[in-house]
Amino acid sequence: MVIPDTPPQHLDLTTVASDLAVRDLLTRTRDWLRAHALPDETCGTVELVLAEALNNIVEHAYPPDAPGAIRLALQHGPTHLVCILSDHGTALPGGVLPDGTLPDHDVARDALPEGGFGWFLIRDLTDRLDYRRDAGWSHLTLEFRLPAL
Amino acid sequence: MDLHATHHPDLTIITVAEARIDAAAAIRFKDAMRAATATGAGHVVLDLGNVTFVDSSGLGAIVAAMKQMGSERRLDLACLTPDVAKVFRLTRMESVFTIHDDLRRLHSRATG
Numbered sequence: 001m002v003i004p005d006t007p008p009q010h011l012d013l014t015t016v017a018s019d020l021a022v023r024d025l026l027t028r029t030r031d032w033l034r035a036h037a038l039p040d041e042t043c044g045t046v047e048l049v050l051a052e053a054l055n056n057i058v059e060h061a062y063p064p065d066a067p068g069a070i071r072l073a074l075q076h077g078p079t080h081l082v083c084i085l086s087d088h089g090t091a092l093p094g095g096v097l098p099d100g101t102l103p104d105h106d107v108a109r110d111a112l113p114e115g116g117f118g119w120f121l122i123r124d125l126t127d128r129l130d131y132r133r134d135a136g137w138s139h140l141t142l143e144f145r146l147p148a149l
Numbered sequence: 150m151d152l153h154a155t156h157h158p159d160l161t162i163i164t165v166a167e168a169r170i171d172a173a174a175a176i177r178f179k180d181a182m183r184a185a186t187a188t189g190a191g192h193v194v195l196d197l198g199n200v201t202f203v204d205s206s207g208l209g210a211i212v213a214a215m216k217q218m219g220s221e222r223r224l225d226l227a228c229l230t231p232d233v234a235k236v237f238r239l240t241r242m243e244s245v246f247t248i249h250d251d252l253r254r255l256h257s258r259a260t261g
Contacts, residue, residue, distance in 0.1 A: 019173035044232035051204040054174045112210035
């Protein structure tokens with residue numbers, strides 16, 4: 001009997017916050033998702049949401065001259081993919097998840113939004129979100145329902 | 150950021166030669182677009198056929214690239230790959246740009 005090579009159910013990555021470190025984490029995550037034979041659309045959704053959450057940590061949790069640790073833990077379950085992003089930088093304002101209202105696009109060209117899409121995309125594309133602060137660390141849990149095989 | 154501009158009399162096509170317009174590339178993209186659109190036709194088409202990933206920073210940089218061209222000129226998009234098209238669709242920014250499925254029709258129009 002041939003036992004197929006199955007990729008590990010967990011992926012645990014740690015890095016120091018920077019734009020290029022985000023790219024590296026996303027590339028390694030996408031490779032791992034592909035190894036689990038997830039559809040391209042799901043891989044793209046997860047990559048986009050993690051990019052937005054990671055960019056927020058790089059931009060807002062740590063000062064540019066003192067970047068700190070980011071940990072990304074992924075768990076591939078039977079029905080869901082669970083991602084936990086942790087950092088020990090500044091907490092989210094008020095300790096709560098931002099609303100993520102979509103900026104108005106029906107405006108004059110000069111007034112078109114150049115940002116403010118991140119939390120909208122995170123909220124729109126996840127099936128469950130949770131944020132908690134514990135002992136100086138922020139933990140953001142992002143869950144994605146996986147398409148039935 | 151590696152951009153290739155092809156100038157036609159009434160149309161400039163700018164092809165992005167890199168795979169990602171993300172937070173790490175957004176400022177370089179905007180600067181390279183400023184340089185690439187400094188001269189040439191009033192109608193510019195940004196060919197995103199090689200781009201597989203755009204995050205909200207990249208989306209913002211594409212909007213900024215259009216705004217910095219000034220109100221007399223026009224920036225269209227072309228050849229969006231699936232993940233990139235999804236970002237434009239979800240944020241409703243697809244309604245802000247004219248989006249071309251391919252460049253063939255534009256080429257034939259540009260060359261007469």
